[in-house]
Amino acid sequence: MPVDHAAQDARRYLVLPAATIVVVFFIVPVIWFLMRSFSEPGWGLQNYQVFFRSSVYARVAWNTLVISLSVTGACLLLGYPLAFTMAHVRPSVRKLLMFAILIPLWTSLLVRSFAWMVLLQDNGIVNDFLIWTGVISEPLPLIYNRTGVLLGMVQVLLPFMILPLYSVMSRMDPGLLPAASTLGAKPAMAFMRVYVPLSLPGILSGSSLVFVLCLGYYVTPALLGGRGDTMIGQLIVLQVGELGNWGVAAALGFTLLVATIAISGVIFLLTRNSTRWRIR
Amino acid sequence: MITRRTALKLGASVFAGAVLPAGVSLAGGDFKGHRVVYATWGGDYERAQVAAYCDTFEKATGADVVIEGPVSNEKVRVMLESGGADWQVICIDDGVMYDLGNKGLLSEVDTNIVDVTRIPEGLRYKYGVAVDLGALIIVYSKKTFTESTAPKTWSDVFDVEKFPGKRLFSSAPNGTLEVALLADGVAPNALYPLDVERALKKLDTIKNQTIFYDSYSQGQQLVVDGAAVLGGLFSNRVYTAVKNGAELGASWEGNVRNITPLVVPKAAAEQELCWALVNNMLDPRNQAMVANEIAVSPSNPQAIEFVKPELVPWLPANAENNAKGVTVDIEFWGANGALVTERWQEWLLT
Numbered sequence: 001m002p003v004d005h006a007a008q009d010a011r012r013y014l015v016l017p018a019a020t021i022v023v024v025f026f027i028v029p030v031i032w033f034l035m036r037s038f039s040e041p042g043w044g045l046q047n048y049q050v051f052f053r054s055s056v057y058a059r060v061a062w063n064t065l066v067i068s069l070s071v072t073g074a075c076l077l078l079g080y081p082l083a084f085t086m087a088h089v090r091p092s093v094r095k096l097l098m099f100a101i102l103i104p105l106w107t108s109l110l111v112r113s114f115a116w117m118v119l120l121q122d123n124g125i126v127n128d129f130l131i132w133t134g135v136i137s138e139p140l141p142l143i144y145n146r147t148g149v150l151l152g153m154v155q156v157l158l159p160f161m162i163l164p165l166y167s168v169m170s171r172m173d174p175g176l177l178p179a180a181s182t183l184g185a186k187p188a189m190a191f192m193r194v195y196v197p198l199s200l201p202g203i204l205s206g207s208s209l210v211f212v213l214c215l216g217y218y219v220t221p222a223l224l225g226g227r228g229d230t231m232i233g234q235l236i237v238l239q240v241g242e243l244g245n246w247g248v249a250a251a252l253g254f255t256l257l258v259a260t261i262a263i264s265g266v267i268f269l270l271t272r273n274s275t276r277w278r279i280r
Numbered sequence: 281m282i283t284r285r286t287a288l289k290l291g292a293s294v295f296a297g298a299v300l301p302a303g304v305s306l307a308g309g310d311f312k313g314h315r316v317v318y319a320t321w322g323g324d325y326e327r328a329q330v331a332a333y334c335d336t337f338e339k340a341t342g343a344d345v346v347i348e349g350p351v352s353n354e355k356v357r358v359m360l361e362s363g364g365a366d367w368q369v370i371c372i373d374d375g376v377m378y379d380l381g382n383k384g385l386l387s388e389v390d391t392n393i394v395d396v397t398r399i400p401e402g403l404r405y406k407y408g409v410a411v412d413l414g415a416l417i418i419v420y421s422k423k424t425f426t427e428s429t430a431p432k433t434w435s436d437v438f439d440v441e442k443f444p445g446k447r448l449f450s451s452a453p454n455g456t457l458e459v460a461l462l463a464d465g466v467a468p469n470a471l472y473p474l475d476v477e478r479a480l481k482k483l484d485t486i487k488n489q490t491i492f493y494d495s496y497s498q499g500q501q502l503v504v505d506g507a508a509v510l511g512g513l514f515s516n517r518v519y520t521a522v523k524n525g526a527e528l529g530a531s532w533e534g535n536v537r538n539i540t541p542l543v544v545p546k547a548a549a550e551q552e553l554c555w556a557l558v559n560n561m562l563d564p565r566n567q568a569m570v571a572n573e574i575a576v577s578p579s580n581p582q583a584i585e586f587v588k589p590e591l592v593p594w595l596p597a598n599a600e601n602n603a604k605g606v607t608v609d610i611e612f613w614g615a616n617g618a619l620v621t622e623r624w625q626e627w628l629l630t
Contacts, residue, residue, distance in 0.1 A: 056626040063629075117498070121507045122446075144491050222494040227451065227487075227628040235625070241353045242452070243618050244379045 034257070037250035047251035057235070057252070061259075064232045067146075067221070068214035071153045075161040075210050076203065078154065083165035083202070088174070101159050109156065113223040116152050117143060120224075148224035156220060157213055161206040168202030208264050215260055232256055312342030316553050319367035322350030324574050329371070329561075332569035337560045343553060360385045365547035368554045371411060375454075377541045378614030381407030387544045393555040398562050399579045402607050408541035410579040411561050412570065415535040415596035415605060416455040419503055419518050420510040422527040431510050433533045434463035438486055448502050448511035451492035453624035454613060455536045456483070458606070459512055462534040472609040476620055480627050492628065503528060516575045519594040535605035537596045539579065571595065 037047045051057045086097050104112065119125050120143035127139040142148060176198070180190035196203075218233030225231075232252060239249035318334060320326050326349065334345040348367060353376050359366065360380055380386050386407040389396065396404045403410035418437055420430050424445055431437050437447065438460070449456045460479040461471055483490075491508050493499035500517045502508045504526045518530050542561060544554040560566065567578035568586030577595040578584065584598055592598050596605060613620075 050622070054622050054626055056622055056629060059626075059629045114501075117501065121502075121505060123506055222451075223498060227492050230625065230629060238621065238625075240357075242373075242375060243621060244353075244357055244376065245618055246357075248618075 033246075034250055034254045036246050037248075037254050040247035040250075047247040048255075050248055050251065051255075060230050060232050060235055061255070063228075063230060064215060064256075065259075065263075067149060067153070067229070067231060068211050070150055071157060071214050072161075072207050072211045074150065074154045075158050076207060079158055079161035079165055079206065080199075080203075083162045083169055086162070086166050087169035087172070101162055104155065105159055109219050110223075112156065113152055113220055116148065116155075116224055120148055120151070143224055145226040146229055148226075149221045149229045152220040152224040153214060153217060157210045160209045160213060164206040164209065165199065165202040168199050168205075172198055204268070208267060211267075212260055212264065215256060310341060311553050311556065313344075314342075314550060314553050315344045315346060316368050316550060316557055317346045317348055317366060318369045318371075318557065319349040319351050319356075320347070320371040325576070326350070328570045328573035331573075332566045333557070333561045336563075336566055337557050340560070341556065343557075345557065356380070360545050360547070363547060365545035365549070368544060368548040368550065369557050370543050370545070371540060372408075372543055374539050374541055374608070374610050375613055375617060377405065377408045377543050378610050380543070381405075382614065385546055387546050387548070387551060387554075389558075390551065390555040393552060394559045395562065398564070398582065400581065403539055403579050405541060405610065408543040409558065409562065410539035411542050412540050412567070412576040412579055413537050413596045414540075414577065415515045415532070415537045415601070416450075416459065416512050417515045417518065417535045418510070418531040418533065419513045420529050420531075421503060421506060422529050423506065424509040425529070427529070430529050430531070432531045434459045434512075435465070437510055437512070438463040438482060440486060440489055443510060445489075445509035446507060447486055447490040448499055448508035448513065449490055449492055450496075450499065450512065451494050451628065453620055454608060454617075455538065456512065457620070457624070458536045458608065459534065462536075462606075468534065468606045471606060472612045473616070474612060474620070476623055480623075483627070515577070515594055515596060519575050519591075532596075532601045532604045535596060535601060537605050537607045539607070539610075540576075 038044070040047070082097070082101075086094050089097070117124070121127070122139040122141075124143075126142060127136075130136045131139065142151070172195075176194055177187075177190050180194045181187065185193065216233045217231055218237055221229050221231045222234055236249050236252050236256075239245040239252065320329050326347065330345075330347055334347065337343060338345055351367075351371060353373055356367070356370060356372055356376060357380070361383070377386065388406055389404070389409060394409060396409055399410060403413070418431055418434065422430075425431065425443070431439075431443050436443055449459075457474050457476060457479040458471055460482040461475065462468065464478060464482040466475070466478075490511070491502055493502055496514050496517050499513045500521050503511070503513060504521050515530070515532075515535070518528055522528050542558050544551060544558065548554055562580055564578070564580045564583035565586050567580050567583035570576060571578050571583065571587050571591060575591060575594060577597045578587070579597065581597050581599070581602075584592060584595060587595065593601075596602065
């Protein structure tokens with residue numbers, strides 16, 4: 001049967017409403033906002049000079065990168081086994097797990113951050129319990145430092161790692177691991193050489209999703225972090241809200257955008273090459 | 281999102297109190313059939329303001345006051361900078377008033393309509409008037425300190441040997457730098473222009489003992505839960521916590537007041553009507569109504585005689601507290617805020 005080109009062409013127009021909304025309400029305003037980094041107060045690169053004027057911007061950029069990478073790594077380590085379990089258990093257990101993973105997404109970010117404060121502070125539930133059981137004698141510093149930020153962000157972002165991983169794993173042929181062992185691979189070998197490479201698309205999309213979401217975070221580091229844990233999102237909010245400095249805010253935003261695209265690109269290239277190597 | 285101010289306003293709790301009859305003094309005249317849009321911070325703060333300021337105004341003048349909001353600094357900036365003025369009277373942050381006023385986007389206060397003599401000179405500005413005040417005061421846990429061993433001055437708060445324990449301060453430089461200088465012995469009337477490096481050097485001495493909070497609700501929780509045992513917090517936060525049963529003490533020595541101004545955009549329609557509404561908000565009885573509901577301090581000192589007695593010690597506007605405090609210099613922060621904040625952030629990170 002000949003392919004119906006007319007129907008195919010018509011189908012392309014179905015993307016138009018969504019594309020229009022994205023262009024008009026997202027791309028245009030973003031470009032307009034980012035342009036302000038070059039145009040305020042006068043044309044030029046003066047807003048980008050802040051990076052050289054004070055060490056604060058470089059430090060915060062570094063913080064943002066380190067925290068984002070740590071959170072992404074932790075989410076992968078915690079999320080991978082969970083996604084694996086979900087893909088290979090009975091449907092009833094799977095539904096329960098899915099429900100448990102989605103519950104946090106229904107709760108406000110602010111409420112969750114405050115809940116962490118109740119749990120983690122010096123006389124919070126965790127420290128009280130550990131002292132009561134005699135594991136420690138002095139409260140552990142769990143909050144208002146990097147530990148607090150990482151705990152809070154990992155908990156918030158974990159679903160964004162698990163869901164893409166699960167979606168890839170659930171579509172994988174369950175016969176692959178048994179097949180590998182039939183061919184003589186030990187379980188660990190079969191897992192590393194067959195399962196992990198095939199789940200790479202999930203790892204890739206989960207990691208980039210979590211990483212990119214991390215880069216723009218500001219509520220959690222503000223509430224759970226210490227004075228050394230400022231992230232770039234907080235600086236942008238500060239520049240716009242408190243200082244009315246659109247130019248500098250736009251310069252920070254533009255830098256963040258470029259860095260995000262660059263880092264995502266590098267991750268993409270690295271993972272693509274490693275996929276080829278593994279499968280060969 | 282949380283701005284510090286929003287958190288402050290939304291968290292102010294309601295205390296049922298005797299609602300006083302509202303006396304409306306007007307220099308504006310009759311506005312029957314006219315409409316004015318007032319934008320404010322939402323929550324309990326908005327409810328209290330609407331009852332005390334807007335409803336009384338409608339009754340007295342026949343004007344129709346439409347409430348919009350909640351205000352956010354970003355929203356106001358975008359609206360005014362793009363030439364809009366859908367909001368005709370706006371309750372805003374002091375720094376934003378200074379900035380937008382300098383950019384030529386706000387009307388000068390019409391003193392023919394607004395009786396500014398009712399509020400202290402330091403609370404009147406070219407492009408706005410203060411409607412209420414807050415004050416950064418010394419707070420301490422009564423579980424850790426007794427009446428006699430409690431910190432009384434900012435120098436005490438900075439003395440880690442005599443007053444051991446975790447401190448708390450705002451993660452914003454406004455106010456925190458002021459109290460550091462007061463602690464270092466700078467006279468209140470010699471605070472401005474702030475010697476930022478001197479303040480930071482003083483803060484270095486408690487840097488590792490201090491938790492810096494990002495919102496006032498967080499600050500309140502820190503001291504109520506005992507994560508910090510002394511430091512600086514806003515007076516109405518301390519009052520709220522004490523009302524709710526927290527064992528906290530306070531000292532007003534060297535309190536640092538900040539203001540919430542009302543402004544009218546230059547592009548707003550019906551300027552006369554706008555300023556008449558502002559004038560109604562300076563009325564002592566109306567201001568007392570708001571204070572009795574949510575414990576913010578009136579800008580009009582006369583309002584204190586209409587405030588519930590148990591609330592009076594907690595108001596920065598009462599004469600005793602007023603004499604012990606200083607008001608944040610909006611001009612200094614407006615002109616230097618960006619660079620000082622940058623230096624402050626740098627200090628926080630190192």
